[in-house]
Every structure is written in C-alpha cells, then in structure tokens.
Amino acid sequence: GEENKEEIEELLHYMRVVNAFKGYRKSCLRQLDRCEENFRKLPESHQRMLPAHLRKIEDAKVCVDVNAALINEITSYCSNMFENRQYKELENYTVKHTSFDLDKVKSTLKQIVRDWSADGARERDLCYQPIIDEILVRKPPNTDEVNSVSVLVPGCGLGRLAWEFARRGYFSQGNEFSFYMLFTSHFIINRTQGDNETDFHQYTVHPWVDQRCNNLSWDHAVKAVKFPDVNPGVLAYKNRFSIAAGDFLDIYTQADSWDSVATCYFIDTAHNVISYIERIYHILKSGGVWVNLGPLLYHFYGISNEPSVELSYEEVLDVVEKVGFRIKKNEFLTGMYTSNPESMLKYEYTCAFLVAEKP
Amino acid sequence: GEENKEEIEELLHYMRVVNAFKGYRKSCLRQLDRCEENFRKLPESHQRMLPAHLRKIEDAKVCVDVNAALINEITSYCSNMFENRQYKELENYTVKHTSFDLDKVKSTLKQIVRDWSADGARERDLCYQPIIDEILVRKPPNTDEVNSVSVLVPGCGLGRLAWEFARRGYFSQGNEFSFYMLFTSHFIINRTQGDNETDFHQYTVHPWVDQRCNNLSWDHAVKAVKFPDVNPGVLAYKNRFSIAAGDFLDIYTQADSWDSVATCYFIDTAHNVISYIERIYHILKSGGVWVNLGPLLYHFYGISNEPSVELSYEEVLDVVEKVGFRIKKNEFLTGMYTSNPESMLKYEYTCAFLVAEKP
Structure with a gap:
C-alpha cells in the first residue's frame, strides 16, 4: 500500500544518507590526490617555486581524516536514534549516493560552525537574534509549567535556534526533515551531556577543507573549529526542548496549538510556499506570532520532476495577508548562511524579516 | 596532423556555441512553461490568491523573446566575424549543447550589463577604475603615435576595460578566448558605429529573466537594461584598439613587447596560474607594469579531465616574486561580478589588487 511504499522510500533515503556520510573521506581524499597529481605534472621549475605545496595538501588530508572520524562518531551514535529497528538492520546495505549527497555532507559540517561554534556567533547574531528578540517581546516566556509559552521552529537545521528558545524558558520544538541535519543535531545535543567545562569545545571540525578556491592562505582551508561553544545538555527545563523528525506539513496539523512559530531560512524549502504559510496560520493560536527571516532561494527551483512555485517576496506578502495574518513588521536585514569569513x-543575503500575527 | 585536429576541435566548439545561443529561447520558454504548469496544478484557492501570477509569467516570456531577438542579431552579425570561410559553411550543422553551455549564454547577457550599460557603472567603478587609475599614473598615455603606450587586457570579456584604455589614448588590445564573449563584444563594438546619440542605448536586454529565486518583485525579474551606455565606435585613435581572439598563452609569446598588462577576474581562468604569471612577466618590457584585480575562483576547479592547480593567494604572491616581479602594491578591494543589485x-568578492613591476 501507499504507506508501505512511503516507508520503503524513507528507508532507502536513510541508507543513502548513511552511505553519503561514509563516502565523505574517500571522495575528499580522491580530490586531494588529484591536486597532488596535477601539481606533480607541473614543470620542475614551477614545482620548485612552491616547495611547501605538497606538504599543505598532506595537511589537508589530515583534516579530512579528522572530519571523517567525526562523521563516524555521528553516524555510529545515530544508530540508536530511531526506535524503528529496520534502520539498524539495514545499515550494512548501501544505496548509491551522488555528488549532490556528498555536497550535503560537506554543508552539514559547515552548518556545525553556524549553529554550534564560537565562529558562528556573528552569523547567529545576524539571523537568530532578531527572531529571538521579537518573540521575547511579543510572547515572553513563562517558567510556570501550566502557563508555558510555546515556540515551533520548522526547518531547525542543527537546532540552535530552537535550543536558544528552550534555554530562555520556552516550550520549544525544532522540526527538521533532513537526515543529515537530524543525525548531526542528535549527536551534538545528546552526546554533549556533561555539566563540566570540558563537555563543550570537545569536538573538532575542519569546515573549509573541501574548498580550494578563493583562499588567501592554506591556513584558512585547514582551519580547525571547536564545538559546541555551549553545553547543549545544560537546560533548566529539559522536558521543554525537543526536535521532531519529519515533514512540517505531515507533522503539524493541529489547529490553534502554538503561541509562536519561528522560521529562519525555511519558507523557501517548500514545494509550495503558500501551503507553508497557510499551515503556520492554522497551527498558531489566536493572537499567536509568526516571525520569519530569510531569502527566497527556492529549494526545488530548476530540479526536474519536483514541483516548485517561485513567488516573489511581494507575492509572499500578498499571500500572508490573504491567509489572514496581520503584518506587524516588514523589514530587511543582512544575513549569511554558513559563510566562510576568510574566503575571497x-x-x-538581503533577508526578509517579517512579523505576522494571527488575529 | 595535430594542427588539423586543433582546427576541427575549434570548429566543433564554435558550432556548439552557435547552437547554445540558438537554443536559449526554447530552453527559457520551457522553464517558464513549467512555472505555469506548476502554478496551474496548485489548489484553486491558492491560484485565486495570486490572480496576476500567470500574467507575470507571460511578461517574462516576452522578455525571453526580446533576449532571443538580440541573440539572433548577435549571431547573425558574427557570421562575418572570422575570415575563415569554414565557419560560415558549417553554420547549418548543429553540435549538441549542454545546460552548461546555456548557462554561458545566460551569463553573457548579464555580462552586457556589467560592461556596456549604465546599470553596470557601479561594478565598473569597483573593478575597472582602480586598474585604470594605477596605469594612468604609472604608464601615462601618449597621443604621439611613435611613443604610444601599450596595454594588454587578457581575458577582456566584452572588452570594456580595453576600450576604456583606448579611449584614454593607449594602444590597447583586449584578448579573449570565449566565443560567447567574442561574438557579443564584436556585435556591440562594431555594430554601434554611428556618431549620434541614437547610436547608443539602442539595444535592450532583460538580464535577470532566467532567475526566479530571491526576487523581491517580478518587476526586477523582467527589468529592461538599455545598452551601450557609450558609443564604442567613438574613439580618437581607432587603429589603437583591437580585440584578439584566442588563448592568451598561444598568442602572446614575444618578449619585452608591452608597457602594461591589466588583468581583471582573469588569472584564475588558468589551468596553471604560474604559466600566466611567467608569461605576463615575459611579454612586459623592462619597467613594465602588471595590474591585477580579482578573486581566485579557479575556472577548472573540480572539472574532471581538466588539469587545475589551485594556489592560495599567498602562493600566488610567492610566485609573482620568484618570477622576478617587484610588488609595488598589494591590497584588497571589494568587487562584484555581474551582480543583480535587486536580488536578495x-x-x-574580496579582490586581490596587485601592482607588480618588471625590473
């Protein structure tokens, strides 16, 4: 039946993601080997000009190994993630991954910097802080259990924004579809459980080692970033924070159930952004607030066999009002996404920053 | 023989480029048709929210037609471009183009804005003006024929920077490898020959009509840009300006022959940037100046079967000195490349701005 088909598709997708994670090391090392070969094919006189070049490629290979070890920890830890036993049993099977899947692995490593490192603080200040400030003012948290204030963060990525709300005393739930993100956030949030200083800054990632263009220096390519910058396990009200796996439209169907919804670089991941806007309206309580920040880099744009509706922001605003929202704020803020601060x-992004209220 | 093989390869490449230009209209319209289909598949209630959406897609189709008519003019005009008769005879044959080739056509239209429109003035001020200023000071032009001062602009794209030098009284030659660029610059520079105000601003391009992400408004997607903003035919010393087609390393072999070389977003187009730097040194006269501005977005990075050596900028500087140059200036400037000013x-780019002198 339809349900069984969906289950199999999800399983195949899961296996492809696991396989892509596992393929990271080989793929990156192959690229660095090619770098080395190309350099060795240069005229002797050219090679002599850069006596340290091959050593730098070797340094990069070490960084790839560090990333691969981290990926191994992430994927091992995640075999306990789902209660569904099927996942575990089928882990030894492989489903072929593409270079597109490998790009997702690489961008997941960069996402770690964005969400859980001191290096990502500038990006978070630009993107998350305006959302947090807005919800703090319009829907202040309440530490009293019965009167707790809820925030839903669809497309929460590695979960930092949702965690920031939980830390401030909200009943906060992140929602994420991507297994790449889910594996990695699960690892960071649940593995870093201790209460000591040593429990954060304990992992290392080399986020830019796969980028050999626009480097001012090789030092930037091999840069190490420690994470997490906070201990995600330290939360006053742990039972108020969760991350729900799955498609936003599938999971959140209950009307009038959330005090606020925060979306950051999310609405353009829709096949149909109108559905997202309608659903956010539907699930908010009367008086509830939606805060959105992000560009319109439509996720399915130009991908064949994937329906995609690419509205301009003018049209998005039109839909927001027609759905019934009252627009309280409509501004633009500069934003970045997993930006390498040293790259040339x-x-x-000129991000739309929107505050809308359900009457 | 080897020479014949090269000739055939060039011919096939030429035909593929012509074919890509010809395929632009069909490809863009197909994409807009898909937009329309996707919109019509939305629930009735969603379609009703955006009563003007389908009309906006129709507007975009008109823009594609305008671009296609321009492309038709460009390619028709260019059948006279080469003396080699073979090109003309084979024009009715087609060599299959890829989506990569179509992207080149689309970026060529954007390049028109950068080089030959009032809308591109900001980009030109950032990228070309610092180069022009530097060469004006270090190698001032001389209107006297015997003492004329020469500038070579390798990778000249649509030729504006080379033309700017010619306009200031230099003996200026642009060099370009890409047929996309050569066709288009040939059309703009040689077709706009009159001396009247009406001879410029006479053509229209819709540079952003293929971009449906990150639009604040559909108006931005269908924006019309008039060009050229100057009359390229108006030059005091016409015989001092030329554009040479071909590979920089193939064409420029004569030692001590140029007063200055200006490179803008060029050095990273090399298979081996060291060869470029050596060659620039070789062809400059003693006391000659090389001014470079641009990032290191290596052209052949990650393209299989294409050798590519990706040096960091530190290494580039090292090579520049080892080749024999004296570095006179080493700064960084913000730059853009065919940037859509309205896009979200x-x-x-953090562009390296380098002034180097051959002792």
Whole structure:
C-alpha cells in the first residue's frame, strides 16, 4: 500500500544518507590526490617555486581524516536514534549516493560552525537574534509549567535556534526533515551531556577543507573549529526542548496549538510556499506570532520532476495577508548562511524579516 | 596532423556555441512553461490568491523573446566575424549543447550589463577604475603615435576595460578566448558605429529573466537594461584598439613587447596560474607594469579531465616574486561580478589588487 511504499522510500533515503556520510573521506581524499597529481605534472621549475605545496595538501588530508572520524562518531551514535529497528538492520546495505549527497555532507559540517561554534556567533547574531528578540517581546516566556509559552521552529537545521528558545524558558520544538541535519543535531545535543567545562569545545571540525578556491592562505582551508561553544545538555527545563523528525506539513496539523512559530531560512524549502504559510496560520493560536527571516532561494527551483512555485517576496506578502495574518513588521536585514569569513567570495543575503500575527 | 585536429576541435566548439545561443529561447520558454504548469496544478484557492501570477509569467516570456531577438542579431552579425570561410559553411550543422553551455549564454547577457550599460557603472567603478587609475599614473598615455603606450587586457570579456584604455589614448588590445564573449563584444563594438546619440542605448536586454529565486518583485525579474551606455565606435585613435581572439598563452609569446598588462577576474581562468604569471612577466618590457584585480575562483576547479592547480593567494604572491616581479602594491578591494543589485542574494568578492613591476 501507499504507506508501505512511503516507508520503503524513507528507508532507502536513510541508507543513502548513511552511505553519503561514509563516502565523505574517500571522495575528499580522491580530490586531494588529484591536486597532488596535477601539481606533480607541473614543470620542475614551477614545482620548485612552491616547495611547501605538497606538504599543505598532506595537511589537508589530515583534516579530512579528522572530519571523517567525526562523521563516524555521528553516524555510529545515530544508530540508536530511531526506535524503528529496520534502520539498524539495514545499515550494512548501501544505496548509491551522488555528488549532490556528498555536497550535503560537506554543508552539514559547515552548518556545525553556524549553529554550534564560537565562529558562528556573528552569523547567529545576524539571523537568530532578531527572531529571538521579537518573540521575547511579543510572547515572553513563562517558567510556570501550566502557563508555558510555546515556540515551533520548522526547518531547525542543527537546532540552535530552537535550543536558544528552550534555554530562555520556552516550550520549544525544532522540526527538521533532513537526515543529515537530524543525525548531526542528535549527536551534538545528546552526546554533549556533561555539566563540566570540558563537555563543550570537545569536538573538532575542519569546515573549509573541501574548498580550494578563493583562499588567501592554506591556513584558512585547514582551519580547525571547536564545538559546541555551549553545553547543549545544560537546560533548566529539559522536558521543554525537543526536535521532531519529519515533514512540517505531515507533522503539524493541529489547529490553534502554538503561541509562536519561528522560521529562519525555511519558507523557501517548500514545494509550495503558500501551503507553508497557510499551515503556520492554522497551527498558531489566536493572537499567536509568526516571525520569519530569510531569502527566497527556492529549494526545488530548476530540479526536474519536483514541483516548485517561485513567488516573489511581494507575492509572499500578498499571500500572508490573504491567509489572514496581520503584518506587524516588514523589514530587511543582512544575513549569511554558513559563510566562510576568510574566503575571497562571500554570499550575502538581503533577508526578509517579517512579523505576522494571527488575529 | 595535430594542427588539423586543433582546427576541427575549434570548429566543433564554435558550432556548439552557435547552437547554445540558438537554443536559449526554447530552453527559457520551457522553464517558464513549467512555472505555469506548476502554478496551474496548485489548489484553486491558492491560484485565486495570486490572480496576476500567470500574467507575470507571460511578461517574462516576452522578455525571453526580446533576449532571443538580440541573440539572433548577435549571431547573425558574427557570421562575418572570422575570415575563415569554414565557419560560415558549417553554420547549418548543429553540435549538441549542454545546460552548461546555456548557462554561458545566460551569463553573457548579464555580462552586457556589467560592461556596456549604465546599470553596470557601479561594478565598473569597483573593478575597472582602480586598474585604470594605477596605469594612468604609472604608464601615462601618449597621443604621439611613435611613443604610444601599450596595454594588454587578457581575458577582456566584452572588452570594456580595453576600450576604456583606448579611449584614454593607449594602444590597447583586449584578448579573449570565449566565443560567447567574442561574438557579443564584436556585435556591440562594431555594430554601434554611428556618431549620434541614437547610436547608443539602442539595444535592450532583460538580464535577470532566467532567475526566479530571491526576487523581491517580478518587476526586477523582467527589468529592461538599455545598452551601450557609450558609443564604442567613438574613439580618437581607432587603429589603437583591437580585440584578439584566442588563448592568451598561444598568442602572446614575444618578449619585452608591452608597457602594461591589466588583468581583471582573469588569472584564475588558468589551468596553471604560474604559466600566466611567467608569461605576463615575459611579454612586459623592462619597467613594465602588471595590474591585477580579482578573486581566485579557479575556472577548472573540480572539472574532471581538466588539469587545475589551485594556489592560495599567498602562493600566488610567492610566485609573482620568484618570477622576478617587484610588488609595488598589494591590497584588497571589494568587487562584484555581474551582480543583480535587486536580488536578495549577492556574491561579494574580496579582490586581490596587485601592482607588480618588471625590473
């Protein structure tokens, strides 16, 4: 039946993700080997000009190994993640991954920097802080259990924004679809459980080792980032924080159930952004607040066989009002996404910052 | 023989480029048709929220037609471009183009804005002006024919920077490898020949019509840009300006022949950037100046079967000195490349700005 088909598809997807994680090391090392070969094919006179170049490639290989060891920890830890035993049993089977899947692994490593490192603080200040400030003012938290204030963070990635709300006393739930994100956030949030200083900054990632363009220095390519910058396990009200796996539209169907919804770089991941806006409206309580920040880099744009509706922001605002929201704030803020601060190329987003209220 | 093989390869490449230009309209319209289909598949209630959406897609189709008519003019005009008769005879044959080739066509249209429109003035001020200023001071032009001062602009794209030097009285030659660029610059520079105000601003391009992400408004996607903003035919010393087609390393072999070399977003197009640096040194006269501005977005990075050596900028500087140059200036400037000023996503480059002298 339809349900069984969906289950099998999810299983295959899970296996492909595991396989992509496992394929990271080999793929990156192959690329560095090619770097080495190309360098060795240069005229002798050229090679002599850069006596340290091959050593730098070796340094990069060590970084790849560090990342691969981290990935191994992440995937091992995640075999306990799902109660569904099928996942575990089938882990030894492999489903072929593509270079697209490997790119997801690489961007997941960069996402760690964004969400859980001191290096990501600037990005978080730009993207998360305005959302947090807005919800703090409009829906202040309440430490009293019966009157707790809820925040839903769809597309929560590695979970930092949802965790920031939980830390401030909200009943906070992150929601995420991507297994890449779910594996990694599960590892960071649940493995770092101790109460000591040593429980954070305990892991290392080399986020930029796969990028050999626009480097001012090889030092930047091999840079090590320690994480997490906080201990995610330290929460005054642990039972108020959770991350729910799955598709936003599948999971959140109950009307009038949330005090606030915070979306950051999320709405453009929709096949149909109108459905997202309608659903956010539907699940908010009367008087509830939606805060959105992000660009419109539609996720399914140009991908064949994937329906995609690419509205301009003008149209998005039109839909927001027609769905019934009252727009309380409509501004633009500069944002970044897993930006390498040392790179000669930066992607800068003009993010829509929207505060909308359900009457 | 080897020479014949090269000739055939060039011919096939030429035909593929012509074919890609010709395929632009169909490909873009197909994408807009898909937009339309996806919108029509939305629930009735969603479609009703955006009564103008389908009309906006129709507007975009009109823009694609305008671009296609321009492309048709460009390719028709360029059948006279080469003296080699073979090109003309084989124009009715087609060589299959890829989506990669179509992207080149789309970026060529954006390049028109960068080089030959008033909208590109900001980009040109950031990228070309520092180079022009530096060469004006270090190698001032001389209107006297016998003592003319020469500038070579390898990777000149659509030729604006080379033209700016010619306009200031230099003996200026642009060099370009890409047929996409060569066709288009040939059209703009040679077709706009009149001396009247009407001879510029006479063509229209819709540079952003293929981008449906990160639009604040559909108006931005369908924006019309007039060009050229100057009359390229108006030059006091016409015989001092030329554009040479071909590979930089193949064409420029004569030692001590140029007063200055200006490279803008060029050195990273090399298979081996060391060869470029050596060659620039070789062709400069003693006392000659090389001014470079750009990032290190290596052109052949990650392309299989294409050798690529990706040096960091530190290593580039090391090579520059080892080759024999004296570094006179080593700074960083913000630059952009065919940036859509209205888009919610911008690419910002930290460009190396280097002035080096051959002793």
